[in-house]
């Protein structure tokens with residue numbers, strides 16, 4: 072029989088028992104829908120999580136410290152540091168090193184942590200708060216997603232972004248602050264005597280010199296224009312410390328030379344050449360998958376480097392298992408649906424026994440009869456698959472909608488928790504057709520094997 | 531007639547049905563020759579094996595032993611696809627219970643063998659119309675079987691059996707579900723087809739008088755064996 076005649080006959084047969092076949096097809100659709108909804112949830116949550124994690128700055132960052140033994144300024148350890156310092160002189164984490172890191176492939180940004188506690192003047196009032204330098208690469212960080220106003224216009228712009236709670240201290244309407252000016256009053260650190268200090272060979276002697284006023288502190292003021300207000304603290308993930316309330320572009324913050332809690336170490340780490348060094352640098356890479364390479368390169372250069380990639384890797388494993396289970400449950404529904412197809416077609420054989428007998432008496436081959444049943448199963452698969460993907464997508468949308476409403480009620484931004492990529496839609500339909508055809512296998516071959524004489528005798 | 535080779539040659543054919551321990555021999559070592567253009571009536575009491583023999587000759591069933599040659603081809607040597615092809619191209623069948631497919635209109639029912647034979651669409655409608663005209667049902671082509679009388683349904687079934695222009699028409703008690711006048715109409719139609727198309731007709735019937743009036747030859751079966759076998763005088767057909 073020709074394909075066109077076959078499909079016409081199949082369509083007619085499906086139409087004749089419209090209720091039963093629709094219900095069967097609906098069963099397939101629900102199976103596909105549950106599969107699609109489950110997997111779209113898996114894909115959506117994974118996309119969301121990896122998106123958030125990337126933006127959090129935890130998994131695309133490498134943290135670098137010098138190999139020099141760490142000792143705080145007030146350390147009571149043995150004063151003979153030469154005994155504990157490694158034989159080879161550890162490399163200082165200075166500006167040269169910073170530029171070398173920046174030149175590595177896949178590195179987006181290299182920046183130190185700049186954070187100081189200071190006074191901010193606004194509207195003739197003084198507020199004490201934490202100021203934090205924000206790297207240019209934080210532009211895409213999730214913390215800046217819901218910004219009121221704008222991100223810094225450039226990495227050297229004399230602009231500030233306020234954290235919402237702090238902004239509320241300044242004005243009952245935080246949004247009205249955008250465009251206004253605040254004045255930072257900070258203590259500038261002058262490394263005037265650092266050369267002399269560096270001449271001291273003994274580190275502890277340097278330290279002592281420092282403690283007794285190796286740096287001179289000068290009071291300064293800086294006017295900054297407020298460009299935005301954000302809800303959360305972008306630094307929470309960056310250095311793991313958090314607590315910033317006024318944010319400046321990191322270049323601007325660096326130029327302030329504001330006295331920081333860890334200044335003392337910075338100068339101690341001068342390595343004898345008097346150049347300032349960094350306690351730690353954060354390197355941002357393009358993609359979390361580049362982290363390992365960059366980490367290795369930095370270790371080879373003689374620095375300590377670590378990242379949170381291992382955590383990310385186990386997270387990916389968790390998601391793969393999660394997807395597997397979601398897919399398994401979804402497939403279960405489709406399996407039940409395929410039983411529905413088998414049932415419907417077996418019922419149809421009983422019901423259409425005589426018809427099969429007539430077809431055979433009129434010259435239909437076993438293959439013709441088999442193809443007819445196969446076509447019917449396939450058609451239910453295609454329609455069920457298409458309908459199911461649509462239904463599954465709608466369920467996903469509904470879940471996203473529901474979650475968004477719930478999150479809004481909790482004052483959280485809405486998220487897209489369900490995502491149906493084209494490959495998921497296409498493979499779900501293919502899967503539905505494959506499952507339906509497999510379900511049609513037994514009924515079709517049973518119909519084909521039917522003895523025409525007995526089929527015609529059947530009343 | 532024996533001078534020309536027979537159209538159908540049933541050669542020592544048996545057909546057994548096994549039911550548990552017992553074996554029923556529905557057709558028992560039966561031999562029969564049917565010539566082209568004949569109208570043969572198979573008579574016999576219920577259970578004598580008439581339908582079984584008809585189905586064997588129509589290629590719907592296979593003998594347990596023996597051979598059936600049609601146009602000098604052995605049906606037993608054909609595989610299931612070959613048998614289907616034989617049914618499609620050489621054979622037309624009419625049943626006691628009409629067996630029109632209830633989901634389809636009369637027209638579509640008649641078209642069915644053409645679909646199975648993969649005849650071109652343009653050719654189909656012409657042949658369907660022709661077949662329906664021959665049984666005088668041209669006006670009812672869009673009706674479903676349930677909207678037709680028994681006689682009309684059987685005429686429709688006849689049109690379906692004829693549409694592929696078969697060589698042999700098999701009819702298993704075609705008048706069994708019809709009143710006597712309607713049955714007579716069907717038999718008149720069969721004889722008209724035999725005369726105009728030169729078709730060979732083999733019909734199973736219970737009604738001896740009808741068989742004697744319309745058939746050329748009568749074969750009587752009993753317990754799967756041919757017990758009587760005679761030609762009607764041409765005069766009886768008038």
Ligand SMILES: Nc1ncnc2c1ncn2[C@@H]1O[C@H](COP(=O)(O)OP(=O)(O)OP(=O)(O)O)[C@@H](O)[C@H]1O
Pocket residue numbers: 525547548549554555556574575576577578579580581582583
């Ligand atoms: N599928 C089968 N299984 C077992 N026995 C069968 C089967 N088909 C037919 N028979 C037996 O074979 C014998 C012949 O049956 P068949 O149908 O050929 O008779 P028939 O002459 O057509 O009778 P009727 O006039 O009642 O139609 C009967 O005894 C019947 O019971």
Ligand SMILES: [Mg+2]
Pocket residue numbers: 580581582702
């Ligand atoms: Mg019978």
